[in-house]
Amino acid sequence: MPPMSEAIKKEERSLNFLEEIIEQDLAAGKYKQIVTRFPPEPNGYLHIGHATSICLNFGLTKKYGGYTNLRFDDTNPVTEETEYVESIKDDVRWLGFEWKNELFASDYFDKLYEFAIVLINKGLAYVDDSSAEEIAAQKGTPTQPGHRNKYADRSIEENLRLFEEMKAGKYPDGEKTLRARIDMASPNMIMRDPLLYRIKHAHHHRTGDKWCIYPMYDFAHGQSDSIENITHSICTLEFVPHRELYDWCIEKLEIYPSHQYEFARRNMTYTVLSKRKLLQLVNEKHVSGWDDPRMPTISGMRRRGYTAASLREFCDRVGIAKRENIVDVGLLEFFVREDLNKLALRRMVVFDPLKVVITNYPEGSEILQSENNPEDPNGGTREIPFTRELYIERDDFMEVAPKKYFRLAPGQMVRLKSAYIIKCNEVVKDADGKITEVHCSYIPESKSGSDTSGINVKGTLHWVSIPHAVTAEIRLYDRLFKEEDPGSAEGDFKDHINPDSLQVIQAAFAEPSLKSAGFADRFQFIRKGYFCLDKDSSGRLVFNRTVGLKDSWGKEQRKN
Numbered sequence: 001m002p003p004m005s006e007a008i009k010k011e012e013r014s015l016n017f018l019e020e021i022i023e024q025d026l027a028a029g030k031y032k033q034i035v036t037r038f039p040p041e042p043n044g045y046l047h048i049g050h051a052t053s054i055c056l057n058f059g060l061t062k063k064y065g066g067y068t069n070l071r072f073d074d075t076n077p078v079t080e081e082t083e084y085v086e087s088i089k090d091d092v093r094w095l096g097f098e099w100k101n102e103l104f105a106s107d108y109f110d111k112l113y114e115f116a117i118v119l120i121n122k123g124l125a126y127v128d129d130s131s132a133e134e135i136a137a138q139k140g141t142p143t144q145p146g147h148r149n150k151y152a153d154r155s156i157e158e159n160l161r162l163f164e165e166m167k168a169g170k171y172p173d174g175e176k177t178l179r180a181r182i183d184m185a186s187p188n189m190i191m192r193d194p195l196l197y198r199i200k201h202a203h204h205h206r207t208g209d210k211w212c213i214y215p216m217y218d219f220a221h222g223q224s225d226s227i228e229n230i231t232h233s234i235c236t237l238e239f240v241p242h243r244e245l246y247d248w249c250i251e252k253l254e255i256y257p258s259h260q261y262e263f264a265r266r267n268m269t270y271t272v273l274s275k276r277k278l279l280q281l282v283n284e285k286h287v288s289g290w291d292d293p294r295m296p297t298i299s300g301m302r303r304r305g306y307t308a309a310s311l312r313e314f315c316d317r318v319g320i321a322k323r324e325n326i327v328d329v330g331l332l333e334f335f336v337r338e339d340l341n342k343l344a345l346r347r348m349v350v351f352d353p354l355k356v357v358i359t360n361y362p363e364g365s366e367i368l369q370s371e372n373n374p375e376d377p378n379g380g381t382r383e384i385p386f387t388r389e390l391y392i393e394r395d396d397f398m399e400v401a402p403k404k405y406f407r408l409a410p411g412q413m414v415r416l417k418s419a420y421i422i423k424c425n426e427v428v429k430d431a432d433g434k435i436t437e438v439h440c441s442y443i444p445e446s447k448s449g450s451d452t453s454g455i456n457v458k459g460t461l462h463w464v465s466i467p468h469a470v471t472a473e474i475r476l477y478d479r480l481f482k483e484e485d486p487g488s489a490e491g492d493f494k495d496h497i498n499p500d501s502l503q504v505i506q507a508a509f510a511e512p513s514l515k516s517a518g519f520a521d522r523f524q525f526i527r528k529g530y531f532c533l534d535k536d537s538s539g540r541l542v543f544n545r546t547v548g549l550k551d552s553w554g555k556e557q558r559k560n
Helices: 005-010 017-027 048-064 082-094 105-121 132-138 156-167 217-227 237-253 275-283 298-304 308-318 329-343 512-516 552-559
Strands: 034-038 066-072 102-104 125-128 177-180 195-199 213-215 232-236 259-263 266-268 325-327 345-347 353-358 365-371 381-387 389-393 413-416 421-429 435-442 470-477 502-510 523-525 529-533 541-547
Touching: 017 034, 017 048, 017 232, 017 259, 034 048, 034 232, 048 066, 048 082, 048 232, 048 266, 048 298, 048 308, 066 082, 066 105, 082 298, 102 105, 105 125, 105 156, 105 177, 105 195, 105 213, 105 217, 105 237, 125 156, 156 195, 177 237, 195 217, 213 217, 217 232, 217 237, 232 237, 237 259, 298 541, 308 329, 325 329, 329 529, 329 541, 381 389, 381 512, 470 512
Parallel strands: 034 066, 066 102, 232 259, 266 325, 345 523, 353 435, 470 541
Antiparallel strands: 125 177, 177 195, 195 213, 353 389, 365 381, 413 421, 421 435, 470 502, 523 529, 529 541
16 A cells, blocks of 8 residues: 555545534534434444444544444344344444443333334234235335235224234244335335334343244334434435335334434455355354454454554544445555554564574673664663574575675674674585574674674664573464455355465464563564464464554555
């Protein structure tokens, strides 16, 4: 990606269309305070698209005064689990937000049932015995009106009795539904006598077996908003045609007039955000779980080491729109790097070791000082042990070096980070001709911070003292898909999984300070990227790569 930090920082951010609406409503005295809600269905883990909605709903009430409710849309007992409820709460809190009320659509099942009775009594709802296929056929087509069946002519008394019997469990799943009586010729297909209730003999994670009829989302949504006095009910664009039904129910029930507004879903390159597809990846073991660091879930991003601040900044900067858009994942990674660069502790870790022996360095060790973060004036320093036997990266040495190669080579000098300048004098090989170690000499006067040698070198290498080295497993995560838009690419979306999305280095060697690494810590492994401790670190150190130091993926793609 091109450097954009300054451009983004200087950009004058205009109000999004929802902020404009809210400012007009407040100026007109329409509301005393703004009330929004975040209404996830607890049937999976939240992803980056949900993060946009969370930041939007909570951000608006934070900016304009008011509060946000967390309301779980738990109207489908078959797909919902308490595990998902808890993960959603964790994600919202991790992003930095707190809800005023924790609510569930199931809290309103009694009230929603009463609302249905009101519609039946007004002649605006009826019990239908048609099958799902028959109802679909009766609805007509976008160019042809639908037609009502004989059940629409049932009396109010009969509908009340049948609906009560549905609630009492007299009928099996699918035998009857409750439908609104609206307009079978409406150009909006949703308004052609939509379903309000269906029979489901299923155990609910909160209400147990009390109910065997459950409201449809379209019926529960607006009424739940109204019960909570939600002023601005914010949905994604696919709910635009549903708004007419939302308003119809509120009008006919004569309840608080919540208003629905829609914004475009957030799609992202090199990933999928469909819950169904994410569930497939989990169930078919293409990933280790919902919190696999390659997943676009908030829990996956947390485990990978993304910061809440970087996700909030991303959501804020990208903003919201009225049309579908696809955002380059590189932009999210840019904000992650920006944040981590300011707070990550610098540490030295060697992934592919080559032994260096400093032949003129005395036996024993000395303690050197190195800064924790050059970007943080208050970051302080740490102690690093230095000895005559070190590891450097194997690819930091070449026996036959080309011109302008500034790393280690026979006769060539480099600086060891926060230590000394060394010169390569000898190469040691095994019987197969593989280099096993290099022998160097050091310049005693070249110590970092007190260098009086007068020698200038162009290369600086990271290193680890062999006697003090700590072994760690390193998991190098990359993008889960090779295709920019795997959902639209030819064939099954799983055909485009990147086979190199995870590479594991079983034994890397780290400086000893990493023994005390905590799960909240963020690190920059010098010259390698940003890393964090993984939850699998029990009795051993396991680090996940959060993101590289640069956008190497974009560079590779531009080459092809």
